[in-house]
Amino acid sequence: MTAPAELTVAPGAPPEAYLEVRDLRIHFPTDDGLVRSVDGLSFQLDRGRTLGIVGESGSGKSVTSLGILGLHNRRNARVSGQIWLDGQELVGASPETVRRLRGKTMAMIFQDPLSALNPYYTVGDQIIEAYRIHHQVSKPAARRHAIDLLDRVGIPQPARRVDDYPHQFSGGMRQRAMIAMSLSCDPELLIADEPTTALDVTVQAQILDLMRDLQEEFNSALILITHDLGVVAELADDVLVMYGGRCVEQGAAETVFNAAQHPYTWGLLGSMPRLDRDVRTRLLPIQGTPPSLITPPPGCVFHPRCPYAERDGIPCRTEVPELVPAESGHQVACHLPPAQRREIFTAEIAPKL
Amino acid sequence: MAGPGPRPGRPSRPDIVVTYLGRRLIGAVLMLLVVSMVTFAIFFVVPLVAGGSSENLAARYVGRTAGSEEVADTAERLGFNDPLPVQYGRWLKGIVAGDEYDLGPSVERCPAPCFGYSFINRSPVWPELLDRLPVTLSLVVGAATIWLLAGVSIGVLSALRRGSVFDRAAMGVALGGVSLPIFFTGLLSLVIFSYGLGWTAPGSSFTPLLENPAQWAYNLILPWVTLAFLFAAIYARLTRAGMLETMSEDYIRTARAKGLPERRVVMKHGLRGALTPIVTIFGLDVSLLMGGAVLTESTFSLPGLGKYAIDAITTNDLPKVMGVTMLTAFFVVFANLIVDIVYGVVDPRVRLG
Ligand SMILES: Nc1ncnc2c1ncn2[C@@H]1O[C@H](COP(=O)(O)OP(=O)(O)OP(=O)(O)O)[C@@H](O)[C@H]1O
Numbered sequence: 001m002t003a004p005a006e007l008t009v010a011p012g013a014p015p016e017a018y019l020e021v022r023d024l025r026i027h028f029p030t031d032d033g034l035v036r037s038v039d040g041l042s043f044q045l046d047r048g049r050t051l052g053i054v055g056e057s058g059s060g061k062s063v064t065s066l067g068i069l070g071l072h073n074r075r076n077a078r079v080s081g082q083i084w085l086d087g088q089e090l091v092g093a094s095p096e097t098v099r100r101l102r103g104k105t106m107a108m109i110f111q112d113p114l115s116a117l118n119p120y121y122t123v124g125d126q127i128i129e130a131y132r133i134h135h136q137v138s139k140p141a142a143r144r145h146a147i148d149l150l151d152r153v154g155i156p157q158p159a160r161r162v163d164d165y166p167h168q169f170s171g172g173m174r175q176r177a178m179i180a181m182s183l184s185c186d187p188e189l190l191i192a193d194e195p196t197t198a199l200d201v202t203v204q205a206q207i208l209d210l211m212r213d214l215q216e217e218f219n220s221a222l223i224l225i226t227h228d229l230g231v232v233a234e235l236a237d238d239v240l241v242m243y244g245g246r247c248v249e250q251g252a253a254e255t256v257f258n259a260a261q262h263p264y265t266w267g268l269l270g271s272m273p274r275l276d277r278d279v280r281t282r283l284l285p286i287q288g289t290p291p292s293l294i295t296p297p298p299g300c301v302f303h304p305r306c307p308y309a310e311r312d313g314i315p316c317r318t319e320v321p322e323l324v325p326a327e328s329g330h331q332v333a334c335h336l337p338p339a340q341r342r343e344i345f346t347a348e349i350a351p352k353l
Numbered sequence: 354m355a356g357p358g359p360r361p362g363r364p365s366r367p368d369i370v371v372t373y374l375g376r377r378l379i380g381a382v383l384m385l386l387v388v389s390m391v392t393f394a395i396f397f398v399v400p401l402v403a404g405g406s407s408e409n410l411a412a413r414y415v416g417r418t419a420g421s422e423e424v425a426d427t428a429e430r431l432g433f434n435d436p437l438p439v440q441y442g443r444w445l446k447g448i449v450a451g452d453e454y455d456l457g458p459s460v461e462r463c464p465a466p467c468f469g470y471s472f473i474n475r476s477p478v479w480p481e482l483l484d485r486l487p488v489t490l491s492l493v494v495g496a497a498t499i500w501l502l503a504g505v506s507i508g509v510l511s512a513l514r515r516g517s518v519f520d521r522a523a524m525g526v527a528l529g530g531v532s533l534p535i536f537f538t539g540l541l542s543l544v545i546f547s548y549g550l551g552w553t554a555p556g557s558s559f560t561p562l563l564e565n566p567a568q569w570a571y572n573l574i575l576p577w578v579t580l581a582f583l584f585a586a587i588y589a590r591l592t593r594a595g596m597l598e599t600m601s602e603d604y605i606r607t608a609r610a611k612g613l614p615e616r617r618v619v620m621k622h623g624l625r626g627a628l629t630p631i632v633t634i635f636g637l638d639v640s641l642l643m644g645g646a647v648l649t650e651s652t653f654s655l656p657g658l659g660k661y662a663i664d665a666i667t668t669n670d671l672p673k674v675m676g677v678t679m680l681t682a683f684f685v686v687f688a689n690l691i692v693d694i695v696y697g698v699v700d701p702r703v704r705l706g
């Protein structure tokens with residue numbers, strides 16, 4: 001990679017987890033300035049586990065996932081840091097090496113299955129292509145495999161539907177086909193970028209059920225990207241909360257939901273729709289607008305929107321809070337003292353949820 | 354494919370295709386009838402409306418030297434005094450069954466398909482058209498092959514290396530190609546390559562392909578390249594625009610996420626969408642040129658249909674002009690039919706029916 005040397009962290013200790021992302025930075029030089037879409041992100045994920053990445057629009061979730069798959073154009077993106085997949089480092093690897101892993105070892109499910117499938121080829125052709133690019137098999141064998149997969153993801157009459165074009169499928173079926181395609185080579189890492197956002201609610205639930213079942217069956221590592229905390233609560237073992245290209249809070253799903261420690265996470269929890277409340281009162285969107293990624297606010301990126309900024313003289317506007325271990329095994333980047341965070345959560349936040 | 358028969362409630366694909374083709378064919382025939390009426394109207398009715406009499410008309414056919422009595426006589430014998438529908442019917446019948454022209458001293462046969470009879474040459478038009486057709490066909494097929502290959506490949510490369518030196522140079526030349534008239538580029542290339550360097554034939558000769566293929570190509574290479582230059586420029590710009598659009602589609606990202614090599618992503622997934630609109634334009638361009646690449650044929654003195662039409666216009670030989678016009682109309686209607694059918698094959702979203 002052409003990344004400046006000072007941005008690249010020394011290799012350090014060998015990775016322990018199946019997927020280990022270390023200090024990942026993805027910057028885009030543009031006419032307006034350098035867009036720091038991802039700025040120092042680190043996390044780990046093991047096979048059989050699900051990591052939910054949540055955050056508002058523009059927080060860098062998709063850029064991160066495309067970065068892991070090596071899908072950024074090297075001409076307009078600067079990627080640095082390390083991505084260890086099963087002991088192999090990907091940021092410094094050759095494009096050809098990463099290409100061979102793509103679709104085979106790591107696969108992706110995109111948000112909008114209508115635009116993500118090529119309208120000019122049948123669903124079957126596209127699944128067959130995904131399989132044959134990594135396996136030396138005959139077309140009929142690949143076709144049988146495709147029909148199998150379509151069956152597995154719950155497409156009725158798969159032997160016939162395999163010859164349909166994407167526009168002949170309903171939205172939910174297209175997403176099932178997309179999932180079938182991503183599963184065609186039994187990937188060990190599966191990244192789903194808002195897999196249900198484009199679908200209506202009943203279909204959403206079906207797709208999530210399907211993904212849960214398939215993950216158990218394949219024992220893959222799953223990264224589930226969403227801005228819907230409800231989805232995360234259903235599926236994720238761990239949660240990573242992103243804000244302005246950084247991680248602000250990270251930990252086991254249970255702890256993050258039941259003892260959130262970061263003011264931004266509190267805001268997200270407050271804006272989570274709940275069925276037992278009236279539509280108007282249940283949504284408490286976070287005040288303010290997302291931060292600029294070109295000239296982010298100094299100090300804590302969240303400070304312009306944070307109700308607790310500078311409380312009791314903490315240096316929110318000047319010092320960047322580090323992501324540090326908090327109690328119950330999660331990590332938080334906030335200047336508020338832990339005791340105070342716990343107090344605010346129990347006294348002010350939890351009752352409103 | 355292995356699909357076990359038609360789905361209940363939906364007609365099977367072959368049935369749809371047959372009805373679609375049938376409908377298109379009927380449409381094409383109707384279109385030809387309409388076009389023939391319009392052509393007939395232009396050549397027979399408009400001069401009358403503009404104040405001409407059937408004698409004026411007849412005068413054009415027999416030549417200006419004839420006396421007025423003779424002209425009136427001719428008008429009567431050729432049926433110019435009959436009601437218009439009768440004249441149109443006779444003209445149409447001539448195409449199907451042939452016609453006879455009573456010229457006084459002799460009665461001339463015009464065998465089917467009678468596309469008119471030139472009184473100046475005392476010969477039916479159709480055999481002359483047939484004579485000229487191979488020239489135009491050779492010119493157009495050769496040029497079309499060159500411009501399609503050159504235009505599309507340059508367009509693809511330009512799009513992939515957008516902003517590069519190659520892109521700028523190619524688009525600069527293309528702009529020139531679009532804006533320079535063919536008689537200019539034609540004469541320029543004649544001066545340079547033919548009279549100057551002596552590499553190519555100076556035109557005005559045509560050798561049938563079957564007689565001597567090498568000579569055929571040698572005589573045509575300069576007109577081919579000149580005509581192709583103009584169109585290649587247009588096609589390069591169209592392809593570039595189309596490729597830039599399709600390469601930013603979500604399904605391209607999906608194709609990359611599958612692990613396809615970039616070459617395959619471009620050639621299979623990118624080009625397909627970009628070529629679809631080009632199919633339409635190509636069909637129409639070729640069919641229009643088939644009616645006579647007037648400027649190219651005049652510049653290089655090629656005895657094709659375009660040259661024939663120009664010569665007929667200068668000698669005021671209306672039946673010939675009308676014959677070429679009808680033939681052009683036929684080519685255009687036919688090309689439309691082909692384009693429609695090809696479109697149904699190329700773009701699966703086009704609903705047949
Ligand atoms: N190629 C690029 N050039 C410049 N900026 C980019 C590029 N790609 C993404 N960005 C910017 O990076 C930021 C993060 O985008 P990203 O798509 O990751 O957000 P997201 O978290 O996935 O949001 P959403 O929930 O809307 O999908 C955005 O502000 C976007 O404008």
Ligand code: SF4
Pocket residue numbers: 262263264300301302303304306307308309310314316321333334335336
């Ligand atoms: S560091 Fe300060 S501004 Fe940032 S989240 Fe904590 S309290 Fe709010």
Ligand SMILES: [Mg+2]
Pocket residue numbers: 061062063193
């Ligand atoms: Mg996104």
